[in-house]
Amino acid sequence: MPLKALPAYEQIKRYVIRRISEGDWKPGGLIPSEMELVKEFGVARMTVSRALRELTAERVLTRVQGSGTFVAPQRYESTVLEIRNIADEIADRGHRHSASVLTLEPSDDPLALEALGLASGPAFHSCIVHSEEGEPIQYEDRYVNPKVFPDYLQQDFTVETPNHYMVRLAPIQRAEFRIYAQKPDAYVRRHLMMDIGEPCLQLWRRTWVGDDVATSVRLWHPASRFHLAGNV
Amino acid sequence: MPLKALPAYEQIKRYVIRRISEGDWKPGGLIPSEMELVKEFGVARMTVSRALRELTAERVLTRVQGSGTFVAPQRYESTVLEIRNIADEIADRGHRHSASVLTLEPSDDPLALEALGLASGPAFHSCIVHSEEGEPIQYEDRYVNPKVFPDYLQQDFTVETPNHYMVRLAPIQRAEFRIYAQKPDAYVRRHLMMDIGEPCLQLWRRTWVGDDVATSVRLWHPASRFHLAGNV
């Protein structure tokens, strides 16, 4: 139990984050000016300024001198690897995304249940091929925890990617990943329309919501059409 | 025509970074107090405080109330962002690391100079094969900015890896990376003793010290013996 009150700048930071996470202030939208927050909290402008500056450094806000302070566009999943929603990534390149759902059903695969930390099944299982301008770019083999996403099987993943669906419903709190270079098996190679001998960049990832593993996913990408990139 | 002067807090940040990267202030060591820097720069304490606070957030410094401000101990983390020193990684597995230096010389490769942001050469160039229990696990092709590491060519990289050497001398502040799955060329394949047709996991990375690109490196790993892993 905290004996002292949090510093004012920290309270303001949390207030801003709460307003964003509760949907009052939406990504891309303008938030109150420094002077308005000064009046609202009864503090000096420097204090508000520090709170907003730190949230800008944390990429929660963006600020434009002369214009105002805005909620930063939302980031999907791991900021670490910048593995964004594949559909958004494609859209940012000005290209058209399409998805083909190969599988969407319950599964009792014991390895999948173990990865999700489930004592008993079933888990939900989906296999989707994502394409950019009609060219396959990602084979997604995903297992989902029904406890976290009970309506997963009822979604139409040609309209919204599983990644987007899950980020929309639950805040990802932790992730674990591994990255491999791999020769694809014949099934994946055929769906990605790859030449024989071309390697895959494979990403395996588990994400947590609270103490539950939300999803465990393997993503295969043709080496010739895909790489991962990011900054620290 | 000189551009606008940098803000005072930014000048102080760069000053601190320069003193660290030039070895005047060493990891773990005490640096001057806020008041001493206030006198030295002739600014208000808030200005020095902001500079040091931001460097603390960037993990360049650590501060202890009542004690002082210290240069942060350098850390070797296991995320893709800060790939660990390969030697430490191998040692953690209880294995023996060895390195073979293939190349260590100045280079005027125009692509390398461009990657380092250098108008004129030479840059320093090294090629090293790292092995775990005698088995090659990483081919490292590195270009280094002589402005940041003037003594690079005089080091013995069979004793200390380039990564460890650089982290020891300068605080890495920012990194950019790309990860590829790739078929190795014959030269790399031979040095890594890989089967024909086996893919490589290739990591390309640039790191910054202050506003200078410190190093640009390509790391090839045999897919069968290596993967990247991490948490968020």
Place this chain on the structure above:
DNA sequence: GAGTGGTCTAGACCACAGG
């Protein structure tokens, strides 16, 4: 011109570490 953020000052009080 009015409103915004970016920076800076010269004080202040506090919590904490170490002699």
Place this chain on the structure above:
DNA sequence: CTGTGGTCTAGACCACTCC
């Protein structure tokens, strides 16, 4: 106790955007 960092105030001037 002194010196350290942590926070905060109530002003100020500036650069920028938008109307």
